[in-house]
Amino acid sequence: MPAGIMIPATHMPSMMGRNGNVAAYGSSSGLSLGQPNMMDGQLHPLDMTQNTSESEIARLREDDFDSKSGSENHEGASGDDQDPNQRPKKKRYHRHTQHQIQEMEAFFKECPHPDDKQRKELSRELGLEPLQVKFWFQNKRTQMKTQHERHENTQLRSENEKLRTENLRYREALSNASCPNCGGPTAIGEMSFDEHHLRLENARLREEIDRISAIAAKYVGKPVVNYPLIPQVPTRPLDLGVGNFGAQPGLGGELFGASDLLRSINGPTEADKPMIIELAVAAMEELFRMAQMGEPLWLPSLDGTTTELSEDEYIRSFPRGIGPKPPGFKCEASRETAVVIMNHISLVEILMDVNQWSTVFSGIVSRAMTLEVLSTGVAGNYNGAFQVMTAEFQVPSPLVPTRESYFVRYCKQHADGTWAVVDVSLDNLRPSPVVRCRRRPSGCLIQEMPNGYSKVTWVEHVEVDDRGVHNIYKQLVNSGLAFGAKRWVATLDRQCERLASAMATNIPTGEVGVITSQEGRKSMLKLAERMVISFCAGVSASTAHTWTTLSGSGADDVRVMTRKSVDDPGRPPGIVLSAATSFWLPVPPKRVFDFLRDENSRSEWDILSNGGVVQEMAHIANGQDTGNCVSLLRSANSSQSNMLILQESCTDSTASFVIYAPVDVVAMNMVLNGGDPDYVALLPSGFAILPDGTTAHGGVIGEVGSGGSLLTVAFQILVDSVPTAKLSLGSVATVNNLIACTVDRIKAAVSCENA
Template structure:
């Protein structure tokens, strides 16, 4: 029920708030003048001004003479401030040396600049609040006028508030509730866009992960901006502010320029790309030539980051339109590149395309990219993805970081225009030209992986193209209706599909559990005999794809002076399994089913039976996925229940089969040569980097506490396995 005196009280309150804002504006004006003056003063003189108390009180203070920075010094520090507002001691010394200033002067200039920007933000917020105050005041006046002119519906005379009809009262109450809801949403949006993301009460940090795969690709555009992807804080979204309507013209301009740059980088030769031959589709990007060709198109290059650029091409067995759809669908994209993309989400869809196609589709995405080892930090990035059709048979998809539109850009990884050109070829094939160009902070990469990461093979275009080619071959074999009578032992088409889907989920779960994702933290156990062992625990509750209880994951990576292919063939061969697999306990390993899923004989899915003398392990089944390409190989396996596997082999749903995958990731220790003998880059010793990872259910009660004995057992298991592999491979390699 509304009362006239309520609006009078609101009116007085608004007048008081308005006068407060006016006083604040006057004070802020004085602060602004002082800030601008202080930001250009010499910090050395500021110190002298502060030490005036040490002078003789009877002596008249001398007039201070302030030193002004030159225009060049100010411009250079302004440019550095945009990239790094909080420089460390090393950066300040470098700036002072280059600008011929004292380090203390540089330090105080940055302090004054941050204070000045803080004052500007406060003034902007004050102006916004003042405008909202005026709007509320106008609404208040209109309400007062409407109440004074209210007419009784019964007699036609002036109406008191208590004489309003029930419907009118209900409408007014509903109107007030809607206005409160609008104000609440507006305040949240303002905080979200203008400041780092915070956790609101309705975002529970206790949400369990959706599946055994940590929910990779399970969230689409409908998930919302602040969805907790993995049960904790939304790590990928902590500074990925969604663009507002006012930013869309800037975003469109950014997308168009990024697309133009991608096309030019995809087709250019020297001097932009330094190649071994005119027909070479790879090469090394000349950073100087890139800066001259694309001067400051997407922001200033960071002095704190290292540039990585690569290009490669391949012909893949997939229709060009299916490729476009796969790249624009975050679920499919995450699944196809699960060995590279650990997590991904669509933040906002700005355009769905023209006439039911992806031509012109534009979306803001956040993703995390990984190497299958806990020794290489994952790379987070928030970027714009834009798709364009150039002709009936040519499409392109480009990614570019949105650093300029973010208040707090994600540190450590910036995507310059990267992506691929897709050209239609006969027989359902496509030619793909892939370009990867990023700036990253790779200081935390383990020393044994530095050569691989610096060469570009860890995150570069060659790895994306090789993974895409291998996955296209796998999809082709999965969908094949005519099964050859070669080495395949399964003739049931539905059983083949179910088994391949189960193996795909197993590989995804392994990759997402072995990398150094920000979604989970590793604890290092040193002194194990092998390299440092990293362990972590996860709780599984009501997850049909994982046994319920406490799961302990342990992983380590180390270098071996053996070729990657030799290690891969040894680990995937069932005849040599009892040389390293402690769980088989020396029993005979027999292949029960075999499905080829690629041109390389090493790409296969197999079902193994372990005939052990131990009654508890007798007739144990093991599902194994083996896959390899130019940039890396995987051997992943998991014990499976006999009854569940019978359902899968008969074409049943594989999502309800509980798996705890363990296995190996084998990467070259540096650049290698492709199948044609062409060196991708110089370097590398011909050895391999082997990651060993185990997942073990240590307690079936999710609320139980982890014991030190369980950790010691898993550590001993990894140590023993590593020693067996080294001994066996070294003997065979001698």
């Protein structure tokens, strides 16, 4: 959504600034209702060579390869020209000239896999046959591969020899060990500092294992005490002097700087820690069995596409745990398996680092923090690590309440090399709020696979009071696509592809535009990542802020919320008004996603673009699906020369997002030059597209892509650059009109496509 565009009065009759001026996108970092902030500056697109590559598999003949130079060809007389009574002539070699070799060497450095056109052009320039050029490049690639393998073998031999020498030294030290007091033989003996350090570490680990085993033996089998629940204290909205909108409550729920419910929860007491460790050990055993057992614990669904947990069999199989299901709670249990492009060690690090975990799963985890680390695990990895955590799980819509959970996370490496990370609720130990969601043992098993891949088996098992879910989202929540294992695994798979793209050492073929360096590419991806996190955290019904419903807007329940930003380099200072609405569309999610992410159809829903053409200036692919990408857009409208649009679109089998934010040209130039993107102010807006949980035939849960869509539309608008300013009725009416017009346009456009 570009900035600096004047909004036509026919569309926005009430968009008035503080001085009576009508404007939009005036801020360098988002929508604005104040004066336009026109900044000088112009992005200079740089020509970018598009590399081409060819995948070719050729069997090289022995007589076409010279192991010394890789640049010789040879030939012999044909069978028709040879005398059968004579011995075969020795093959005659034709050595390439030094000039030909230098030219092909230089080209090889730029492009080791030339296509047919490039080979023909080289052959003309060098006076060679195209087949000679082809064989030279084949031979050169084989030679480089051989040299690389030889170098790796040398390194491995050296490392192996070093380990063998060290092993012999340790064996000799152990065999010659003697008692320092009497001089006689002993099992320990005098040892080096390294050996002494290792033995001390082993003794410490043995004590840790013995201690945990003693705790488990003491507590396992005993029922967990149910502590009395204390009624939840309602949060008091922040009074910004908004005034009374008829029968509506005053706007409140400041997000930036609000009192954080998660931070108000204290860590466990010393008396609680033994029971927490015992509970985590039992939960790990339960997770391992839940991930591997079949029938009768897991039964096939009616359509045969998924499995469902038998609650009766679960109670028989796992009598211990966190106690019976509370009255009024509903059980949600699911299991999903996938192979992802990330090694098992990196996956464990992501899951055990709360910042990485909440970033990778930003569409599911709105907020998370570690309250206390009970154990860091074995030195060098997370085997045996215990963390007490709290988190808030979300669906990107203000119509679905978030699920707050207080739990312990335990990581363990099993004997077969499989890693497991399990969560289990500690809500019975909480000092205050009423429990609305309990996590029974949930988590994942991670198995190492070749070539840096991992097999992930995810189990999600919760008991929840979901009576606050809006009717249009109930089918989605009941299907398990909202909070279940399928959504966790699909998100992880997509994010692993994104991380692989971000760590690429070269700019892949097909990425075009103004990105000319690897540093600029990484900075742009980092800025887009922060934009997505900010959007997801601000669109859900979190306990950190309160939405106010506006009626009579033409859309289904427009929710608005004020936010105050002070001294935050990632957001513009002042009062921000957020508006969001969610509604159902009788169109499959993929069709809605393709329509919203396409820059060619942007003018059909973006009322602030004035029907102008939007041009893609840069494109970064983030996975195999063409819909997963980051784009830099520019409006053809001349009044938008000082603003660009950063957009990220992402999709998987359970959710899709199209998120964008206006960015100042000067700031974007800094990012493209590899500058720090953390100081670029953003106010992201966009769309979250979810399946409605039904097939086109209705009533039966089916594959995503059939049935209808649940679309959330959200805007963030800077209404005043002064954080202490009062919010006016005109600003609220303007935002209400903006979101209503956008919804109407989207409904009309997709309905025409669906007709």
